[in-house]
Amino acid sequence: MTTEESTTSRNRKRKRQRNPKPSKEEPIDTTPKNQNNKKSQRDTKVQQHGGSSASSKRPKPSNFLDALRERLSGGQFRMLNEKLYTCSGKEALDYFKEDPEMFDMYHTGYQQQMSNWPELPVNSIINWLLSKSSSLVVADFGCGDARIAKSVKNKVFSFDLVSKNPSIIACDMSNTSLESSSVDVAVFCLSLMGTNYSSYIKEAHRVLRPSGMLLIAEVKSRFDPNNRGADPKDFVKAVCDLGFTSVLKDFSNKMFILFHFKKKEQVNSNQKIIKWPELKACLYKRR
């Protein structure tokens, strides 16, 4: 390399360092095409009930170090996110037990991702609950920051891999401490992450009372059969074979899909072999 070449490349490098691109990730396949179409969560009922400002934009990094930190944590978030989608719930639990700080890292990245979504699925679920009796007992599987428990008057059991506040029960949600037939509503909001996701739904079936409701919100791209995603029909069939009736399938949102199921009164006597479709991991790419 000549001196001139190396000086030019050094200058280029310096320039890059002065103007580092802030890290931004987006879910592969799920970016909304028209950002102007943002319908802010701010005008939903949820905000009146104390929903935090997940739709607010994160601040721009003020200097190079902030930008670098943001870039590194973005990389760690993507790594953790991929891990959660490609291991079992038990492995994820063991991982975070060993390194609980990683859980904070994951959730910082998760909140950043969510700040790019025009509408949050957890708010749809909260609004659904607010429209029903507050006497319904709820189990929130994979609760994150327990926004549901904070936003409704109902008794809510919140489960996640790590407990960030005393109201959250730390466990692998395929094996909760709830009594059988003890809750009215079971919620999975973007939390069917493990490779053994069917065992989470089986656990929800166990703890739900007959006629109890199962609400599932998932990233839309995971259910896009044209893009290696699962066929929603296969998913609905598997859940119904377990002992539910399908009540609602809502594909209207760009980013997420909503399913409502009702637990059957009668337990299936003939134990069918259930074919659970594989749910594609929701990976995020750097922008």
Ligand code: SAH
């Ligand atoms: N439901 C929340 C958080 C979604 S992020 C919301 O909508 O904002 C998905 C959450 O599921 C993460 O907090 C993750 O730790 C949790 N999770 C994934 N697998 C789990 C498991 N096996 N047991 C308990 N929680 C799990």
